[in-house]
Amino acid sequence: MAEAGRARILVVDDAGLVRLYYRQALEAVGFAVEEALNGVEALEKLLRAPADLVIVDVNMPLMDGITFLRALRRQPLPLAALPALVTSTEAGAGDVAAARAAGANLYLVKPLEPAALVLHARLLCGVPA
Amino acid sequence: MPLIRARAGEAAALPADRASLIAALEGGSAGERLHAARALAALPGAVAPLSAALHVEAEPAVREVIFTALARLGCEEAADALLPLLRARQASLRNGALAALAAMPGRLPARLPALLADPDADIRLLACELARALPAPEATTLLCAVVERESEPNVCAAALDVLTELGGPQALPVLERGARRFDATPFLRFAFEVAIRRIRASADTDP
Amino acid sequence: MTDEDFRRLCDFLYRRSGMVFTEAKRYFVERRLAERMRVTGATSFASYFARLRSDQPGEVEPFINAFTVNETYFFREEHQLQCLSTDLLPARLMERPAGRPLRIWSVPCSTGEEPYSIAIWLLEHWPQVDAYEIEIVGSDIDTRALEAARAGLFGRRALMRLPEALIGKYFEPVDDEHWRLIADLRQSIHFSTVNLVDLAQTRAHGRFDVIFCRNVLIYFDEASRRMAAENLYENLLPGGFICLGHSESMSRISPLFEVRRFADAIIYQRPGERGDG
Numbered sequence: 177m178a179e180a181g182r183a184r185i186l187v188v189d190d191a192g193l194v195r196l197y198y199r200q201a202l203e204a205v206g207f208a209v210e211e212a213l214n215g216v217e218a219l220e221k222l223l224r225a226p227a228d229l230v231i232v233d234v235n236m237p238l239m240d241g242i243t244f245l246r247a248l249r250r251q252p253l254p255l256a257a258l259p260a261l262v263t264s265t266e267a268g269a270g271d272v273a274a275a276r277a278a279g280a281n282l283y284l285v286k287p288l289e290p291a292a293l294v295l296h297a298r299l300l301c302g303v304p305a
Numbered sequence: 306m307p308l309i310r311a312r313a314g315e316a317a318a319l320p321a322d323r324a325s326l327i328a329a330l331e332g333g334s335a336g337e338r339l340h341a342a343r344a345l346a347a348l349p350g351a352v353a354p355l356s357a358a359l360h361v362e363a364e365p366a367v368r369e370v371i372f373t374a375l376a377r378l379g380c381e382e383a384a385d386a387l388l389p390l391l392r393a394r395q396a397s398l399r400n401g402a403l404a405a406l407a408a409m410p411g412r413l414p415a416r417l418p419a420l421l422a423d424p425d426a427d428i429r430l431l432a433c434e435l436a437r438a439l440p441a442p443e444a445t446t447l448l449c450a451v452v453e454r455e456s457e458p459n460v461c462a463a464a465l466d467v468l469t470e471l472g473g474p475q476a477l478p479v480l481e482r483g484a485r486r487f488d489a490t491p492f493l494r495f496a497f498e499v500a501i502r503r504i505r506a507s508a509d510t511d512p
Numbered sequence: 513m514t515d516e517d518f519r520r521l522c523d524f525l526y527r528r529s530g531m532v533f534t535e536a537k538r539y540f541v542e543r544r545l546a547e548r549m550r551v552t553g554a555t556s557f558a559s560y561f562a563r564l565r566s567d568q569p570g571e572v573e574p575f576i577n578a579f580t581v582n583e584t585y586f587f588r589e590e591h592q593l594q595c596l597s598t599d600l601l602p603a604r605l606m607e608r609p610a611g612r613p614l615r616i617w618s619v620p621c622s623t624g625e626e627p628y629s630i631a632i633w634l635l636e637h638w639p640q641v642d643a644y645e646i647e648i649v650g651s652d653i654d655t656r657a658l659e660a661a662r663a664g665l666f667g668r669r670a671l672m673r674l675p676e677a678l679i680g681k682y683f684e685p686v687d688d689e690h691w692r693l694i695a696d697l698r699q700s701i702h703f704s705t706v707n708l709v710d711l712a713q714t715r716a717h718g719r720f721d722v723i724f725c726r727n728v729l730i731y732f733d734e735a736s737r738r739m740a741a742e743n744l745y746e747n748l749l750p751g752g753f754i755c756l757g758h759s760e761s762m763s764r765i766s767p768l769f770e771v772r773r774f775a776d777a778i779i780y781q782r783p784g785e786r787g788d789g
Contacts, residue, residue, distance in 0.1 A: 216761075217761060235396060265430055287491075309700065408735055
């Protein structure tokens with residue numbers, strides 16, 4: 177597998193199994209992975225250390241993914257321009273539109289295949305396969 | 306020394322009677338609405354005005370304190386006021402209601418079976434998360450039933466996430482059967498593996 | 513403890529507190545677990561973990577207590593004091609109506625090291641200290657701690673991080689092991705009793721520009737934590753700041769505050785009000 181050049185990805189999901197699954201798939205191809213359990217922790221982590229991509233769930237406690245994306249896009253640059261991949265169980269057109277309006281770059285419906293996750297992470301990070 | 310000793314607090318006088326608080330909750334500034342919601346929660350008959358405000362309130366901070374207030378009231382009426390919001394289109398309303406319901410575990414056993422069997426998979430999924438608030442044996446029983454009958458992979462995954470934290474050995478046969486049903490979905494295969502491994506590890510070492 | 517039990521425990525602690533325990537800290541975690549199991553009479557990991565999860569007799573506090581340093585001493589977490597003088601107070605001055613004092617709250621203040629540290633820090637490191645009225649309030653639920661704070665008598669350990677010159681300037685030696693704060697400084701801080709989850713009590717303290725609330729919310733159960741955070745929100749002026757302890761994260765407490773990054777620290781802020789309030 178090609179090296180992802182240590183591009184850093186923040187995985188934001190309240191489900192520990194999801195975070196672990198994404199971590200293993202992404203680390204296997206060379207990404208460095210950080211985790212957060214909700215939008216507040218994601219903002220804390222991104223303000224401490226920059227990332228190349230954030231993968232974010234919608235339903236999370238204290239701060240959901242949509243609220244997080246709005247807060248992210250209000251941050252100063254370059255943080256505000258961080259690519260965001262939303263992964264959600266909600267597949268309705270309204271859910272996708274809400275995420276897009278809040279600043280999602282891409283919306284994928286769960287559960288994800290690892291190959292699709294890696295492919296889209298590479299594209300959004302600008303890392304060649 | 307330029308530091309000066311603080312005087313007594315400078316809290317503004319605020320209305321304390323129910324009618325004024327409801328008026329403030331409906332028409333005050335964001336700060337006034339926030340305070341009114343919190344103060345109202347200490348008075349009888351707060352659920353109806355609080356849940357009415359929740360449906361029209363646009364300020365996220367005020368909505369949050371209303372959720373906290375309803376969670377603290379913790380009565381049947383508060384739980385019933387929160388349930389329909391699990392179906393809200395806005396993610397922040399859904400998740401606020403979910404957190405408030407999770408904070409009243411005593412109200413859940415009567416409501417969870419229906420929520421876990423709801424025709425809407427999104428509701429079943431949120432209901433799995435609510436089970437996390439219950440004692441482990443009750444949650445394990447409810448979630449094992451979900452794993453046995455659930456056809457939607459995301460709902461099953463939500464049940465597995467909670468079982469991974471709290472599941473007891475009685476879940477193992479159910480998980481082993483379930484794993485075979487979802488064998489074609491890579492994430493579910495992984496989720497079953499982790500859940501089984503973790504529960505088995507505790508079961509092996511316990512007397 | 514098996515690997516899987518360790519992960520189960522770490523996942524729970526992370527969900528509950530935001531604290532991350534890696535393999536490197538495993539020895540620590542195991543030692544603490546063994547001690548708490550002995551104290552509580554738990555005979556298996558599963559039975560202890562059930563107790564921890566339900567937090568029934570308040571088991572979470574003694575457990576995570578072991579992983580945080582609860583000592584209080586002068587200039588603890590100096591980076592936050594640096595942030596106060598470099599960023600927070602200048603930001604507050606931009607919003608402050610003329611004539612209103614800058615108010616700072618140290619809660620819980622325990623035996624007074626924190627509010628006195630704030631006073632000494634500002635006198636030493638904030639050049640504008642003479643130009644503004646500054647009120648510092650220290651509050652705690654423990655009245656005996658407050659008595660000690662008012663007395664201002666400190667041992668060697670409490671002063672270990674203070675430069676010699678500052679000890680000479682702000683303290684008088686009592687004996688070989690104890691120093692008393694000079695009267696001017698003792699009298700500049702107002703001490704009071706407060707229970708952070710009691711709205712009437714917190715509200716009576718008025719509104720502040722900056723609140724230091726370190727190493728207490730992490731120990732509260734979820735409901736009390738949220739109550740306390742909402743009380744503190746009401747104790748902040750719009751745009752005011754709140755500093756938590758370094759192992760604490762607002763991500764497990766409340767979404768009410770905005771996360772702000774300054775050069776020296778992550779700080780939380782009550783959003784400014786848009787045209788009202």
